[in-house]
Amino acid sequence: MALLATDRAEMSARSQAKDASDYVLDEQVGHLLRRAHQRHAAIFLEMIDDAQLTPLQFGAIMKLADVGQTSQNQLGRLTAMDAATMQGVIKRLIARGLVVRGPDPDDRRRLLLTLSANGVALAGQVVQRGLEISAKTLEPLSASERETFLKLLARLSD
Amino acid sequence: MALLATDRAEMSARSQAKDASDYVLDEQVGHLLRRAHQRHAAIFLEMIDDAQLTPLQFGAIMKLADVGQTSQNQLGRLTAMDAATMQGVIKRLIARGLVVRGPDPDDRRRLLLTLSANGVALAGQVVQRGLEISAKTLEPLSASERETFLKLLARLSD
DNA sequence: AATCCATCGTTCGTATACAAACAATTGGCT
DNA sequence: AGCCAATTGTTTGTATACGAACGATGGATT
Numbered sequence: 001m002a003l004l005a006t007d008r009a010e011m012s013a014r015s016q017a018k019d020a021s022d023y024v025l026d027e028q029v030g031h032l033l034r035r036a037h038q039r040h041a042a043i044f045l046e047m048i049d050d051a052q053l054t055p056l057q058f059g060a061i062m063k064l065a066d067v068g069q070t071s072q073n074q075l076g077r078l079t080a081m082d083a084a085t086m087q088g089v090i091k092r093l094i095a096r097g098l099v100v101r102g103p104d105p106d107d108r109r110r111l112l113l114t115l116s117a118n119g120v121a122l123a124g125q126v127v128q129r130g131l132e133i134s135a136k137t138l139e140p141l142s143a144s145e146r147e148t149f150l151k152l153l154a155r156l157s158d
Numbered sequence: 159m160a161l162l163a164t165d166r167a168e169m170s171a172r173s174q175a176k177d178a179s180d181y182v183l184d185e186q187v188g189h190l191l192r193r194a195h196q197r198h199a200a201i202f203l204e205m206i207d208d209a210q211l212t213p214l215q216f217g218a219i220m221k222l223a224d225v226g227q228t229s230q231n232q233l234g235r236l237t238a239m240d241a242a243t244m245q246g247v248i249k250r251l252i253a254r255g256l257v258v259r260g261p262d263p264d265d266r267r268r269l270l271l272t273l274s275a276n277g278v279a280l281a282g283q284v285v286q287r288g289l290e291i292s293a294k295t296l297e298p299l300s301a302s303e304r305e306t307f308l309k310l311l312a313r314l315s316d
Numbered sequence: 317a318a319t320c321c322a323t324c325g326t327t328c329g330t331a332t333a334c335a336a337a338c339a340a341t342t343g344g345c346t
Numbered sequence: 347a348g349c350c351a352a353t354t355g356t357t358t359g360t361a362t363a364c365g366a367a368c369g370a371t372g373g374a375t376t
Contacts, residue, residue, distance in 0.1 A: 245355070266354095269354085
């Protein structure tokens, strides 16, 4: 009978001797989170196809559509991307004409971001897709399981 | 192709038409999975510090310790890394002298991987750390919530 | 006003991720 | 034997991720 991961953690807290075979990769949260994220990314890229967006680009566009106008770093905070990553994402969205970037008259350190007309149009076209992608990702779970899962997952996401 | 107010009202009543503001990024599985994975990676890198391993390098070493000897692609399947990613991970582990790579006498396409003596030693030293990292990641949840969460997460990880 | 510290965005270096193309090899099928 | 499809590992190109260092600017304190 196999030990649960929690039992192993308990034993480890009691400092019992362990060898490498006590570590079951496929039961570790980190590995499962990585694989679930991989699966979601695959579903995303398959279902978004015609819009040619990555998950991060999609997130940035949706958040910009929501808040209207913000600085790069602020948008990064809202979408959980650090400044360096945000820089690359925005650079590609600007290159595609979906986002416009201009100086902030009130603070010359800042660059204000806005969706272009094309960006607004695209956002409207892909919202539904985004929701379908979320549904597809959660498909293996029942409705009540989905609710439970999302609540617990949110608590591991600060 | 603008919608009339009456069209919008009707669609909205049936919950069929969406605009960008209906998409709440912070409630989408993909975004939450990404953030939870980020948090785990941060915990991992902080707690593994002296061993100087990344999550993938750690996973490859633990799996190698478990199965003993395999080809690169096979190890990739066991750890959910594609061939290109595996190549990079193994290259760095070989450079650090933790993994040894040699030809497979039975199949000249394959490269057989084994942990070096240093690799075996390191594996033994960090198993416990790995389990503590998993525990720390799940810390926000109660014992029963952890079990529930891991079961549901595993079903979203094929 | 002068100074100190925080914030903003950029760049560099390292490490995942994965599609796609590639050469070498293997196994199955005829 | 000969052919063909699949597998193995590498490389290239694009896109996250993030620490660290950097110059420019802002706000606060004295």
